[in-house]
Amino acid sequence: MSDHVHKFCQECGALIKGRADKKFCDDHCRANYNNRINSSETHYMRSVIHVLRRNRRILKDLNHTGKTRVDGNKLRHRGFDFTYFTNIDESGSEGRYYYCFDQGYILLKDGDLLLVTRPPH
Secondary structure (H helix, E strand, C coil): CCCCCCCECCCCCCECCCCCCCCCCCHHHHHHHHHHHHHHHHHHHHHHHHHHHHHHHHHHHHCCCCEEEEEHHHHHHCCCCCCCCCEEEECCCCCEEEEECCEEEEECCCCEEEEEECCCC
């Protein structure tokens, strides 16, 4: 009797020949399996990155001087999504700056926003 256990491809179910630790019959099945497993996560990440890029572009388009005061509704009308940003900078008494990469804003007391550009490191 043989101790050999038959293994089958995790993607297509074909009999696997070769190394004992192989999980797929070929590179095509391995790629298809991984793409299928990661597709929902990849889709979510792409959609978030799309929003972040749009937010950055809106901030940059409205901030020609590196420090510009604007009405927050101006950003909303252009499709800015305030729930997405890359980081927050707590700046002592000034408050919180929200950034989309190098472009940021702080909410002012009168409801306007001060748009800022972070200098390169």
